[in-house]
Amino acid sequence: MSTMAMKDEDPRPALSRQRVVHAAIAHADSAGLDALTMRQVAGMLQVAPMALYRHISNRDDLIDAMIDVLFGEIALPLGGTDWKTAMRDRAMSLRDVLARHRWAIGLMESRRRPGPANLRHHDAVIGKLRSAGFDIAMVAHAYSLLDGYIYGFALTKMNIPFNTTDEMAAMAQDMFEPFPANEYPNLAEFVTDHVMKPGYDYGEEFEYGLDLILNGLEGALTA
């Protein structure tokens, strides 16, 4: 039989830009950006490293494409709802995307060649705010504040890998261990009495700040 007419269980379907980009995302999700080497991605696809270069022009181009896929993952419920609900839903969705793809946090807004999903996303958000009565300066304020907070929250909170309270305790131990006891009493109290308490939930922390910002913007808008 010809290779073309092979059945579905072809052990090695043809390479494509899409397949390369998705494999790269999967690998970065599980192993981080540093581990995203061309040879690793090629390995995942059972292909020689140089085969990738038929579909991407270099590693940076690959990352650009990966980021644009993530922009496509952000939900944009801009339909009938008011701007506040729309912005809140978008923020939560973006937060979730960044949680799924931690490696991307520092890259989303620093691409020199934004892809179509990226531009479409920003266009839609700005459009929603404009049609809700924000003038252009106010759009700048709102967008700057919201995205700053969302990305910054992701940056400051998600880099620390604490999945269990025990892990967290161990890390705190390592942190304070090289220094004299009680050298940093406020910080120590904060960590032991709050961060390490069982009920602590970063999700709630995020929403608290988000709502504070949204309420502040609402006040500024109606003023």
Add this chain to the structure above:
Amino acid sequence: MSTMAMKDEDPRPALSRQRVVHAAIAHADSAGLDALTMRQVAGMLQVAPMALYRHISNRDDLIDAMIDVLFGEIALPLGGTDWKTAMRDRAMSLRDVLARHRWAIGLMESRRRPGPANLRHHDAVIGKLRSAGFDIAMVAHAYSLLDGYIYGFALTKMNIPFNTTDEMAAMAQDMFEPFPANEYPNLAEFVTDHVMKPGYDYGEEFEYGLDLILNGLEGALTA
């Protein structure tokens, strides 16, 4: 003469951890983190690459040390002022530090081994908030919100290298060029009518959001 009794103009003073770290910061400031190779740093100090390893244990240890120097650069005016002024000043100072050292934005809060300046800084900020009447949960809210915003603003705004309006226009051109005209009308309007206007100043943008957050926190505190 002995090498020890050499005069001040010794062309190559003894290496030290401090000198290595400061050279590395200077290089990262001007060339970025990717260009921060051991060989480059060694070259700045007119020393063989392996000489560095007598004073730092590896590249990651070097970066840890660099970050802690930056934490030391953040002004902490926690004296007689009220919490709001203190937090505002600290935020502005941190913003300035991040502007001077863009390469550090993604690294400040993700060190697994925070240095003494880092811990002292957080301890002081938490202490200031506590003594101003914030309970622990409120400290978590405030700190999360403020640092999220500060780092996020730095991340989203400073990565884009627009020093002049012309450069910005060129970049906007490159951004939209691959796509049909008017594909992204809201974004296009925003860029041309606001970002590229001569009077646009990112500093003001930062302070707008900062004050909104501080006022929101004040409201929550007194409630």
Add this chain to the structure above:
DNA sequence: TGTTACCGCGTACAATGTACACAGGTTGGG
């Protein structure tokens, strides 16, 4: 004067991104 600790160096190696030329299959024109 010896001995010991330290510090900078030269060499070497494994891992990485990617340039280059090639091979095997696919396809379209005669």
Add this chain to the structure above:
DNA sequence: CCCAACCTGTGTACATTGTACGCGGTAACA
């Protein structure tokens, strides 16, 4: 049906990186 052009994946090769290892020279102290 045949051959030429063309894709697409491959093997090899090289420059650049971090850093392990052991050497030699200098300083400090006996």
